[in-house]
Amino acid sequence: QQPVQSPQAVILREGEDAVINCSSSKALYSVHWYRQKHGEAPVFLMILLKGGEQKGHEKISASFNEKKQQSSLYLTASQLSYSGTYFCGTGGSNYKLTFGKGTLLTVNP
Amino acid sequence: KAGVTQTPRYLIKTRGQQVTLSCSPISGHRSVSWYQQTPGQGLQFLFEYFSETQRNKGNFPGRFSGRQFSNSRSEMNVSTLELGDSALYLCASSSSGQGLTEAFFGQGTRLTVV
Numbered sequence: 001q002q003p004v005q006s007p008q009a010v011i012l013r014e015g016e017d018a019v020i021n022c023s024s025s026k027a028l029y030s031v032h033w034y035r036q037k038h039g040e041a042p043v044f045l046m047i048l049l050k051g052g053e054q055k056g057h058e059k060i061s062a063s064f065n066e067k068k069q070q071s072s073l074y075l076t077a078s079q080l081s082y083s084g085t086y087f088c089g090t091g092g093s094n095y096k097l098t099f100g101k102g103t104l105l106t107v108n109p
Numbered sequence: 110k111a112g113v114t115q116t117p118r119y120l121i122k123t124r125g126q127q128v129t130l131s132c133s134p135i136s137g138h139r140s141v142s143w144y145q146q147t148p149g150q151g152l153q154f155l156f157e158y159f160s161e162t163q164r165n166k167g168n169f170p171g172r173f174s175g176r177q178f179s180n181s182r183s184e185m186n187v188s189t190l191e192l193g194d195s196a197l198y199l200c201a202s203s204s205s206g207q208g209l210t211e212a213f214f215g216q217g218t219r220l221t222v223v
Contacts, residue, residue, distance in 0.1 A: 032212070034214075040115075040185040041199065042199070044211040047210070080213075096167070101149065101151040
């Protein structure tokens, strides 16, 4: 089943913070976060694995609550370059990533 | 290190025709997955291949098929095209498999069915 992302869209001013949530009805092995800019391929941001291991880069952080089957992506002091559509993907041991419908983030000057 | 290469970038086909899309993964990656992206639906999983074996398949009709070659390159085929097949088709490669490690996406093939 497709994870549910919220909000669907958010508009920020440069320097503001944002949180994007991802929840699943199924037990999660891993949560992946990607950002896609218009006309471009999705780019990997973060992977959170069951057991607490977190791998990622850039000045973006995330949390993974295994019990609640939820993950949140935290963007602090947003920059113009953060604009894009953020997708969370939930993974299991079945070699399949199931993505949410995305959250459109717009950062204005 | 070269990224994921998808060809062609754009395709226009007529209803009823068939189409083959190609994906060359990052060197050394043995897992290739395919996704269909349409406005408002996000990325819909089609299938995943690892070392020429399909390990998982999404909920798409049998008109959608794929294969992987010994060099890890993958092809996706759609037969008897329908208008609703118009979409951006993305492939992603990873070292171990989808859901386990980070995936790298290609630029996609934009398919338009008329």
